[in-house]
């Protein structure tokens with residue numbers, strides 16, 4: 300794992316990619332800081348941080364696009380996959396490399412906070428909370444980029460797909476607000492989820508009995524939930540999709556509130572996408 | 587030491603490797619020989635754990651590759667068709683990385699890198715960027731990567747493809763040298779390539795292993811009888827009926843003839859019998875004029891072509 304992490308970090312700075320990412324992020328952040336805080340003499344630092352969050356929509360794909368795509372193009376994935384190193388190690392190493400570059404870049408922006416602290420009035424706890432939020436939020440974004448990169452052979456495709464995936468995650472809140480919230484819609488959606496799960500299980504295991512068992516179990520749970528507490532289905536679809544909404548939970552942090560469940564959420568989200576990456580890579584060997 | 591049992595790889599409806607079964611013992615140098623698209627690379631990718639097989643098993647030292655992937659991978663060094671190099675690294679940095687993921691102990695790694703660089707002759711370019719190396723040097727760096735983890739088995743996919751004649755000789759020499767201390771499996775679509783270094787040849791065609799023997803035995807097996815190529819004015823039925831009556835004729839294989847209304851046939855007989863006169867007389871009295879008669883002294887090259895183009899006939903030999 301360390302070997303992968305080290306090589307990947309080196310490669311960020313042996314190729315222009317690391318500099319492009321840092322340059323792009325710091326440039327845009329700097330412009331925002333100059334116009335939002337310096338010129339207007341504003342001490343609103345968490346407002347600044349909330350404002351620059353959108354840069355990651357463009358910057359994270361730059362950071363993750365080559366992680367796996369480039370290995371496939373160069374066929375170096377053959378070296379990794381025939382060496383005595385496990386796929387989770389490879390995925391974790393690459394993720395941590397991207398995350399390290401992310402953290403280094405983020406650390407540089409602490410300078411701005413110091414400027415505000417010296418010349419203005421910095422609300423320390425809120426700023427600290429916002430930075431902690433950035434760390435966890437960034438890990439989640441990067442995990443999406445890592446997953447997309449593992450599915451593509453072309454860097455540009457990888458970057459574009461990552462961008463649109465992050466954009467979707469970004470827009471989940473407004474979109475899910477327009478989803479139907481009534482009981483019937485909730486039940487239909489829950490049933491579709493069970494069917495999708497069954498299809499996934501059947502395609503992967505080709506085992507008829509397990510699939511039927513899962514289907515029956517799903518049907519029982521839905522029926523039971525219906526008779527016990529119908530309310531769970533109200534707005535179920537919205538609740539389901541808003542689970543993927545990364546940004547909503549960030550707001551607590553910038554108010555200086557450290558919520559354990561939000562941290563657990565971000566870690567779960569990151570872990571889920573890294574796990575999916577491992578699964579995807581394993582699957583590609585079975586084509 | 588390395589054993590494949592009923593190995594199958596399907597890509598959709600296409601079967602790239604079709605029930606390949608073989609066993610390679612410690613210290614052997616084995617060549618996979620077959621035309622392009624025969625399934626050599628696919629087989630090697632399954633042996634090294636890069637691809638999973640659709641059916642069948644690979645075991646190394648008694649361990650199934652699916653159950654003990656890391657232990658098996660430790661024992662194998664793989665040089666794929668395109669050496670898996672990182673262009674932006676220097677040769678030494680690259681080998682450092684390769685050594686680390688091959689789990690070479692930290693304190694030994696530096697010495698080990700020097701050792702393999704010296705063995706494959708790349709010490710003088712160790713500070714150069716991989717992307718600036720010639721094809722021959724890249725191949726050597728690839729070989730160094732395969733060797734760095736001290737594997738017992740080296741699997742080399744077309745190790746001399748794309749090199750110039752001088753580089754080919756050098757790499758061949760290197761492989762022979764490595765064969766003294768490793769089990770080596772290499773592939774090629776060129777016969778001299780394989781017969782120059784291998785003690786055993788597996789001929790693969792359309793995903794199937796059609797022959798598995800030493801180069802000498804392969805030659806003997808097919809040259810066991812003597813072969814005559816005949817072109818005769820007549821129909822295959824007439825010719826077959828006539829020739830079958832000639833004593834000592836072991837086998838007839840008909841071929842497409844260039845000339846209209848004629849038949850080409852390869853007649854096989856025991857090595858020590860000269861049946862040319864008998865054939866001549868028999869065909870003459872049957873009213874089938876011989877337009878050409880030539881003895882076929884098959885080279886290994888011809889055997890290879892024969893095996894990969896007319897495998898049905900050879901199966902009967």
Ligand SMILES: Nc1ncnc2c1ncn2[C@@H]1O[C@H](COP(=O)(O)OP(=O)(O)O)[C@@H](O)[C@H]1O
Pocket residue numbers: 597600601602620621622623624625626627628629
């Ligand atoms: N990823 C793939 N998808 C579909 N077909 C493939 C794939 N890889 C190889 N093949 C097919 O499998 C066959 C064997 O290929 P390969 O093992 O590369 O042959 P060789 O190395 O002997 O030239 C070929 O017909 C090739 O077209």
Ligand SMILES: [Mg+2]
Pocket residue numbers: 623626627628667743744
């Ligand atoms: Mg090949």
